[in-house]
Amino acid sequence: MFVQFNKLRFKNILSYGNNFTEIDFSNGINLIRAPNGSGKSTILDALNFVLFGKPFRNIKLNRLINRINEKNLVTEIEFNIGFDKWKIVRGLKPTVFEIYKNGQVLDKLSSKKLNQAEIDKLLGINQKLFKNIVGVAVTNNKPFLSMPIWEKRELIENIFNIDVLAEMSKEVKRRKTLEQSEEKLKITESSALEKQINDNKKYISDMTQYIANFNTNNENDKANVVARIDELNKIVLKNQKNIKVATDKIIELQEKTKEVPDTNAYSKTIKSLGISENEKKRIQKTLDQLKDNPLCPMCGSELSGEHAKKHIKELTEEIDRLTNTVIPKLKAEEDAYNALKKEYDANIAMIRNIEMRKSQEELSLNNSNGEINQCNKKLEEIDKRQCPFNLDEYKEKVKTLNEQMTELKKVITGLTHQIEIDKELIDILGDDGIKVYFFRKLIPILNQNINSYLKKFELPICLEFDEQMQETIINGRSDMEYDQFSGGEKTRIDMSVLLSFFNISRIISNWSCNLLFIDEILDGGIDKNGIEQFLATLYNIVSDNEKKLGIYLVSHKIDDVKIEINKTIEIKKKGLFSELEVK
Numbered sequence: 001m002f003v004q005f006n007k008l009r010f011k012n013i014l015s016y017g018n019n020f021t022e023i024d025f026s027n028g029i030n031l032i033r034a035p036n037g038s039g040k041s042t043i044l045d046a047l048n049f050v051l052f053g054k055p056f057r058n059i060k061l062n063r064l065i066n067r068i069n070e071k072n073l074v075t076e077i078e079f080n081i082g083f084d085k086w087k088i089v090r091g092l093k094p095t096v097f098e099i100y101k102n103g104q105v106l107d108k109l110s111s112k113k114l115n116q117a118e119i120d121k122l123l124g125i126n127q128k129l130f131k132n133i134v135g136v137a138v139t140n141n142k143p144f145l146s147m148p149i150w151e152k153r154e155l156i157e158n159i160f161n162i163d164v165l166a167e168m169s170k171e172v173k174r175r176k177t178l179e180q181s182e183e184k185l186k187i188t189e190s191s192a193l194e195k196q197i198n199d200n201k202k203y204i205s206d207m208t209q210y211i212a213n214f215n216t217n218n219e220n221d222k223a224n225v226v227a228r229i230d231e232l233n234k235i236v237l238k239n240q241k242n243i244k245v246a247t248d249k250i251i252e253l254q255e256k257t258k259e260v261p262d263t264n265a266y267s268k269t270i271k272s273l274g275i276s277e278n279e280k281k282r283i284q285k286t287l288d289q290l291k292d293n294p295l296c297p298m299c300g301s302e303l304s305g306e307h308a309k310k311h312i313k314e315l316t317e318e319i320d321r322l323t324n325t326v327i328p329k330l331k332a333e334e335d336a337y338n339a340l341k342k343e344y345d346a347n348i349a350m351i352r353n354i355e356m357r358k359s360q361e362e363l364s365l366n367n368s369n370g371e372i373n374q375c376n377k378k379l380e381e382i383d384k385r386q387c388p389f390n391l392d393e394y395k396e397k398v399k400t401l402n403e404q405m406t407e408l409k410k411v412i413t414g415l416t417h418q419i420e421i422d423k424e425l426i427d428i429l430g431d432d433g434i435k436v437y438f439f440r441k442l443i444p445i446l447n448q449n450i451n452s453y454l455k456k457f458e459l460p461i462c463l464e465f466d467e468q469m470q471e472t473i474i475n476g477r478s479d480m481e482y483d484q485f486s487g488g489e490k491t492r493i494d495m496s497v498l499l500s501f502f503n504i505s506r507i508i509s510n511w512s513c514n515l516l517f518i519d520e521i522l523d524g525g526i527d528k529n530g531i532e533q534f535l536a537t538l539y540n541i542v543s544d545n546e547k548k549l550g551i552y553l554v555s556h557k558i559d560d561v562k563i564e565i566n567k568t569i570e571i572k573k574k575g576l577f578s579e580l581e582v583k
Helices: 042-052 112-123 127-133 149-159 163-256 263-292 305-384 392-429 434-456 487-508 528-544
Strands: 002-011 021-024 028-033 073-081 084-092 096-101 135-137 462-465 471-475 478-480 515-519 550-554 567-574 577-582
Touching: 002 042, 021 577, 028 528, 042 073, 042 084, 042 112, 042 127, 042 135, 042 515, 096 112, 127 149, 127 487, 149 434, 149 487, 163 305, 163 392, 163 434, 263 305, 392 434, 434 462, 434 487, 434 528, 487 528
Parallel strands: 028 550, 028 567, 135 515, 515 550
Antiparallel strands: 002 021, 002 073, 073 084, 084 096, 462 471, 471 478, 567 577
8 A cells, every 4th residue: 555645734833833834745855954943843743643633742732733823723634545635634723624535525433533543544554653664753763672572562563564463363352252241141041041941831831730630620619519409409308398397287286276265254263263262261250250259240149059050050051162162163264274375375385486497497498599509500600611721822932932042052152162263363363373473474574674774884783683572683793782882873773673664564564655754863873974874775765666755854964964855845933933945
């Protein structure tokens, strides 16, 4: 993939004023020179910001805005990828973010992060790689040999395009995590489904037993009701028999009680009996008086013998008549009445007793008949009974649940198998897997390039990296460490590494662009001879490259070196702002 950057425009960024500053990128060796603080490194900040939304240097984002104007920062970049023309516009205060393709603005995505990810995908390069192989600055690029091992490997993976393996590994790990979560969910779902199946099976079993006992229970209930009806019919027959006997007896007794004892005659008899007994007592008293009294109690004359005897005889005869005839007769009449009355009362009492017992029998008869009716209704209900449970629905449900369980087990088996595959993929994509193979193939190419540039810089050392990016530096027969070299030697080593990265990234990663910025790399610790050798190497890079390449050098020392410059960009500070002039 080749990105052809054409034009950069910016305003109100750092020391540049309210008017747009425009740079048309050109091929060959280009020099950017200016006094310190006039804004030559601002070009890299503008380029990095418009592409990646961040400053090139390690400053806060809001520090990019010109402190005089404090608003309306705008950056624009135009570039070609294949036959498509692209333009990106970014700004601060107010925030501006627009992407154009062939003159048409594209719809924005949902967030800045997603938009930037799309731009990185479009450009084919991220900010970290850009800062190491496109824009190289002494103030922002840590020497590669000063980096920790993990940072070296990360950068090399990025340059060699092996970082895709790390991304693949992350994706596989993410997928494995999702698969494990999904597997747990499916296992939980399986447990719930299995419980549901077991519950339905138990219900079917219980209801099957219930249905099996349903007819038997009905027959038992019916037999019990019929037995009760037979028992009640016997009671009814007994009641009816007793009622008939009672009725007949009552009729018989009622015949006997038709003649009611004459209470008037009885009253007269009792009255006459009382009179007779009183008369008897009076006469007896009189007789007793006659025996002891010389005078006649009746006439008051003296009693003589004949006269007294006459009266005594009469009284005696009257007593005899009362005692032997009148009173016995009356008592006989009384006894006869009492006997008749007793018999009458006994019959009446018996009638009442029989009637009460007859009522009890009739009540029992009615209750029995009522219960018989209820039993007959119950028999009808039993005959109409139907089992309320239909197991077809539940059997169909169990069938469906079993089918779901079968499919779920297939899913779980598939997830388990995929998890095992992803575990193997993670091992393959890890540091001890396929990366080792790539490093074994690519590290010799990197070492060869570095030592080729070291030779061009006339630095008589041999630098080699192993598969863990641990360097070995040999000077003659001695091993040396990076920090043992002088500043100029370190610069040559650093440039050899950086140029190797630049070269290899174009070959291996299938990505290149038409720009290479080198900001003040040559301004510290390197002599004139080293600068000339470095520039000659850059000329070779420009001439050897099939696609046109523009190298932009930001340096104070190149003025003292006679080199052929394609374009010189002069930056002059006028008052509070800077102006750019192309020569």
